[in-house]
């Protein structure tokens with residue numbers, strides 16, 4: 486299959502969708518992002534193809550949650566006593582289930598669950614430092630870093646995440662002081678990467694746990710399970726619709742990125758900042774829908 490030509494075709498096909506939706510404006514720095522579209526595919530043998538703005542860095546936001554979960558599981562921590570693995574059916578920043586469920590978030594990809602994962606990683610030291618060194622090694626880009634302007638912007642508008650963290654702390658489900666967990670969480674979300682860098686960094690999930698240098702990050706089961714949780718929870722209360730349209734494990738972020746995994750074959754990252762009502766990129770979902778339709782690659 487001529488992947489480069491296929492990605493060009495997808496970029497043309499979704500052009501009418503680019504600019505649809507609304508940019509995330511609850512983080513003011515994200516509201517200033519110019520429209521665009523990018524798509525990159527990294528295959529398990531090391532090839533990378535892209536189209537559109539595939540080399541343009543954007544804010545990874547909640548896509549970072551896949552990598553922090555992987556790093557925690559790689560440490561051997563049993564994080565599943567602190568966070569569940571069921572879809573929430575609620576928005577990503579919702580508070581409502583936490584009280585009914587004794588401060589245990591439904592899954593690691595909604596904000597409450599991701600705060601728990603970052604707290605767990607912080608128990609081992611500098612969580613963002615560990616995340617950056619993993620992403621730099623996998624992407625081959627040593628200059629990947631936190632976008633300080635986005636981080637400051639989110640830190641100034643983080644009352645809801647702060648509330649989630651303190652609420653979980655009241656149930657004993659925070660190991661570190663909330664301000665330091667929140668600081669780590671905001672900075673991890675504010676990392677800037679291109680579609681190319683994200684696709685390459687996620688390849689370990691397509692390779693059943695093996696990193697780009699051939700070493701093993703995760704066992705087969707852990708890699709399979711992260712993909713499973715991405716499929717069921719990675720696009721929040723739209724996970725059913727995403728599975729229906731795309732048919733791959735995927736994780737979105739309010740920066741407009743979505744990373745999806747074709748196990749055994751490749752990792753795909755799309756970006757376009759216009760979001761639907763559930764916080765998923767409109768053109769990004771459309772592009773992944775086209776990708777699996779045209780290639781026939783899905784987990785089903």
Ligand SMILES: NC(=O)CC[C@H](N)C(=O)O
Pocket residue numbers: 545546547548577578596639646671674737738739740764
């Ligand atoms: N869905 C997202 O990408 C949300 C991430 C964002 N940093 C937040 O905490 O709200």
